[in-house]
Amino acid sequence: MKMLFAQLCKLYTFFLVAFATIAVGAPLENEIMNPNLKRANIELTLPYCPADHPVYKASLCNSITELMVYCGIGSADDPATTIISYMNCKPDEVCVEHYHAVESELDVPHATCTDTKNKWDNFDNPNAIACSGKTSYISGSKDIEIAIIIYASDGKPIQVDSLYATENDSMLYPINNNMHNYTNVLRNYNKETIQYCFHTGTYADVTAYATAWGISV
Numbered sequence: 001m002k003m004l005f006a007q008l009c010k011l012y013t014f015f016l017v018a019f020a021t022i023a024v025g026a027p028l029e030n031e032i033m034n035p036n037l038k039r040a041n042i043e044l045t046l047p048y049c050p051a052d053h054p055v056y057k058a059s060l061c062n063s064i065t066e067l068m069v070y071c072g073i074g075s076a077d078d079p080a081t082t083i084i085s086y087m088n089c090k091p092d093e094v095c096v097e098h099y100h101a102v103e104s105e106l107d108v109p110h111a112t113c114t115d116t117k118n119k120w121d122n123f124d125n126p127n128a129i130a131c132s133g134k135t136s137y138i139s140g141s142k143d144i145e146i147a148i149i150i151y152a153s154d155g156k157p158i159q160v161d162s163l164y165a166t167e168n169d170s171m172l173y174p175i176n177n178n179m180h181n182y183t184n185v186l187r188n189y190n191k192e193t194i195q196y197c198f199h200t201g202t203y204a205d206v207t208a209y210a211t212a213w214g215i216s217v
Helices: none
Strands: 010-012 016-018 055-063 066-072 083-088 094-099 109-114 119-121 135-137 143-151 160-167 170-179 181-186 194-199 207-216
Touching: 055 094, 066 109, 094 181, 094 207, 135 194, 135 207, 143 160, 143 194, 160 181, 170 181, 194 207
Parallel strands: 055 109
Antiparallel strands: 010 207, 016 135, 055 066, 066 083, 094 109, 094 143, 119 207, 143 181, 143 207, 160 170, 160 194
């Protein structure tokens, strides 16, 4: 896949408000600066590149706790200079894949370690549709990016038949088919109710994680 430069953006994590239980992570006070993002006030682990290959291209979740980061030394489109760097999530984090919040760059994958508490599975009925609890977000941004990733019992990403989300019980399009991740950008978001769902199409036991970011360019 042709790797593109990720456009510079700001990612702001925000508090998650669940209907039955409130799970809130306190944001870190420090500001992180790196070559890939200009500014990010975060409570998560972002991918980064080593000094000898400082050009960030893209990243994927190699496993539930490990990022696989594509880095280069020159043009982002030059595969000859690309290396793969591996980095681990913190003990309380999981890796979530998503696509860049700028619409023109939605084909660039990114992996982020986050301490999301939004976790559910299909263990009770593996071939049924499995959905998370309903969630709303408090964000200082008018636009948000939501993401889902699916893991098999061995901790590796696994494709499922369908992945989707709803907003105030209305389907959000597109629906992802035969993929292990899902990303959607919700414009002018204002605390609407979000629910995340998947269907394996098999009898495999899988676990899903979902998270969201406020975005601005």
